[in-house]
Amino acid sequence: xxxxxxxxxxxxxxxxxxxxxxxxxxxxxxxxxxxxxxxxxxxxxxxxxxxxxxxxxxxxxxxxxxxxxxxxxxxxxxxxxxxxxxxxxxxxxxxxxxxxxxxxxxxxxxxxxxxxxxxxxxxxxxxxxxxxxxxxxxxxxxxxxxxxxxx
Amino acid sequence: xxxxxxxxxxxxxxxxxxxxxxxxxxxxxxxxxxxxxxxxxxxxxxxxxxxxxxxxxxxxxxxxxxxxxxxxxxxxxxxxxxxxxxxxxxxxxxxxxxxxxxxxxxxxxxxxxxxxxxxxxxxxxxxxxxxxxxxxxxxxxxxxxxxxxxxxxxxxxxxxxxxxxxxxxxxxxxxxxxxxxxxxxxxxxxxxxxxxxxxxxxxxxxxxxxxxxxxxxxxxxxxxxxxxxxxxxxxxxxxxxxxxxxxxxxxxxxxxxxxxxxxxxxxxxxxxxxxxxxxxxxxxxxxxxxxxxxxxxxxxxxxxxxxxxxxxxxxxxxxxxxxxxxxxxxxxxxxxxxxxxxxxxxxxxxxxxxxxxxxxxxxxxxxxxxxxxxxxxxxxxxxxxxxxxxxxxxxxxxxxxxxxxxxxxxxxxxxxxxxxxxxxxxxxxxxxxxxxxxxxxxxxxxxxxxxxxxxxxxxxxxxxxxxxxxxxxxxxxxxxxxxxxxxxxxxxxxxxxxx
Numbered sequence: 001x002x003x004x005x006x007x008x009x010x011x012x013x014x015x016x017x018x019x020x021x022x023x024x025x026x027x028x029x030x031x032x033x034x035x036x037x038x039x040x041x042x043x044x045x046x047x048x049x050x051x052x053x054x055x056x057x058x059x060x061x062x063x064x065x066x067x068x069x070x071x072x073x074x075x076x077x078x079x080x081x082x083x084x085x086x087x088x089x090x091x092x093x094x095x096x097x098x099x100x101x102x103x104x105x106x107x108x109x110x111x112x113x114x115x116x117x118x119x120x121x122x123x124x125x126x127x128x129x130x131x132x133x134x135x136x137x138x139x140x141x142x143x144x145x146x147x148x149x150x151x
Numbered sequence: 152x153x154x155x156x157x158x159x160x161x162x163x164x165x166x167x168x169x170x171x172x173x174x175x176x177x178x179x180x181x182x183x184x185x186x187x188x189x190x191x192x193x194x195x196x197x198x199x200x201x202x203x204x205x206x207x208x209x210x211x212x213x214x215x216x217x218x219x220x221x222x223x224x225x226x227x228x229x230x231x232x233x234x235x236x237x238x239x240x241x242x243x244x245x246x247x248x249x250x251x252x253x254x255x256x257x258x259x260x261x262x263x264x265x266x267x268x269x270x271x272x273x274x275x276x277x278x279x280x281x282x283x284x285x286x287x288x289x290x291x292x293x294x295x296x297x298x299x300x301x302x303x304x305x306x307x308x309x310x311x312x313x314x315x316x317x318x319x320x321x322x323x324x325x326x327x328x329x330x331x332x333x334x335x336x337x338x339x340x341x342x343x344x345x346x347x348x349x350x351x352x353x354x355x356x357x358x359x360x361x362x363x364x365x366x367x368x369x370x371x372x373x374x375x376x377x378x379x380x381x382x383x384x385x386x387x388x389x390x391x392x393x394x395x396x397x398x399x400x401x402x403x404x405x406x407x408x409x410x411x412x413x414x415x416x417x418x419x420x421x422x423x424x425x426x427x428x429x430x431x432x433x434x435x436x437x438x439x440x441x442x443x444x445x446x447x448x449x450x451x452x453x454x455x456x457x458x459x460x461x462x463x464x465x466x467x468x469x470x471x472x473x474x475x476x477x478x479x480x481x482x483x484x485x486x487x488x489x490x491x492x493x494x495x496x497x498x499x500x501x502x503x504x505x506x507x508x509x510x511x512x513x514x515x516x517x518x519x520x521x522x523x524x525x526x527x528x529x530x531x532x533x534x535x536x537x538x539x540x541x542x543x544x545x546x547x548x549x550x551x552x553x554x555x556x557x558x559x560x561x562x563x564x565x566x567x568x569x570x571x572x573x574x575x576x577x578x579x580x581x582x583x584x585x586x587x588x589x590x591x592x593x594x595x596x597x598x599x600x601x602x603x604x605x606x607x608x609x610x611x612x613x614x615x616x617x618x619x620x621x622x623x624x625x626x627x628x629x630x631x632x633x634x635x636x637x638x639x640x641x642x643x644x645x646x647x648x649x650x
Contacts, residue, residue: 009578013318020325023340032337034603035596036328043321046314053314065577069370076369077570080545084566088549088559097549101542108538110373125539133550141201143554 157505173213181221188218239424243448258391267454271461298595301472306584307636323588362569409458427455
């Protein structure tokens, strides 16, 4: 799997490029797709070059992920995705943000979770931050959240 | 001397208030590791929607200037550059602070930033109208090549891999075509209802610059960084002023290198400090002292990275080509306020552009004064735990993206683009060419279509786009930047193998 670490994303990009190229050359009117055709042709050439280079070089290339990093990122990214795609609507904009903020803070805070003090600190930070956000966006900038989202 | 007529506009209550706010917040944000100037400006753009264009731009300009200078605080006191532009400052700045001269290092840093910054903005004031007049002769074909040049230069000179840099630029250009075609109204690449209105620049900028930072903070997990903030002992300011004024070589080299690098589209401040530091060391008779807390090292690095700020806006304002990634975000800020940079910018929007530029000049002085006053506080802010920073930036990114059009679709796009960019970055792609492609895509396409229409009535598309002195020069620069970058990459690879 490690050997294909660079080839998989490069392959995915090449697939996107091929799709963009296919759509650009098959959709009408042609005039609306003249610029996308130009861009997508270059896109495909560069993406295929990168893909074959990744296949050839294998693990010799720099970058990529370790298993440990993926495990560290996964909880935070899951919370972020759940918050944006579901939580903000389900709980309401500000409540969803408060929950996501507190969960992320708790998960990644290196402080001892057995101490009550660390929980109180996190709660205070969350409440303080949300108060600032509410004042800034709802009261000063007049940003209205949608009706179904409690503001 | 037209700019003198607009100085009054900076001293109105709102304009000056924005300048102060941007300067103070910029210094604090700049000192915070992980918050780059580009990200700070991107996150601030939504706050400027309700403002007058000039006030919004003054806020963004002040943030740009002071985040670059503020990065020196954490570079000196924590040995963590607040921004990539401050890497060279750590070399002598932190050593000087370790030797007990933290205050002196900060004073030298802010005074050098002031000198470099003022010189850079003066270059911006005097060079921009000249370049703008020259750019008036550009037709659609030249403007098309200029846009392509912007993407190419940042994709090649600003990336570690030429192919990946150009590919990222192509991805950005493609993303810019999503939505309805401007001329025929045809739907293009709308594979999800969220994309029906196209990709809004601001949520895209926020996602591409802020979300990768958030995820990279996640990637560090719960590890604690016990940062030691070095104490600051008093040091007379007068002595620091005398010292800076005596170090003319470091100031001169730093400012010149920074200004030249700022003028080159796409290169940005990351390398300005390092190149200036290296050149000053080469020309200094006290070369052996570099790295041991030598004042010339700090002065060269800081004058360079602030001298870069003004000139990086010259190609932005006249040709729509940003001189740095942060300038690219500023371009987004200009467009959102209905200001389209180009040769006519000083004719069409003098009441916005001149106060903005003048505010950057005054902002340099405020940056120096406040920098010296709040450096200690800013260093403590830099110790904010990563978990708090990640949560704060994520929430700001969501609220900022939502507030652009009051649409959750923008928030979805922001998160998807940002998460995608993080994964791309880990495989060697950089955000800057993608952003440039996204911003310059509509300019390139508009001129391409207009040029094609003119060409159809003349000799055909190929002669129209590939002949004429200016076209040839621009094509030569595009190809030259690619060839030079390939040569540089191959050379570095060979050197890497030799080691």
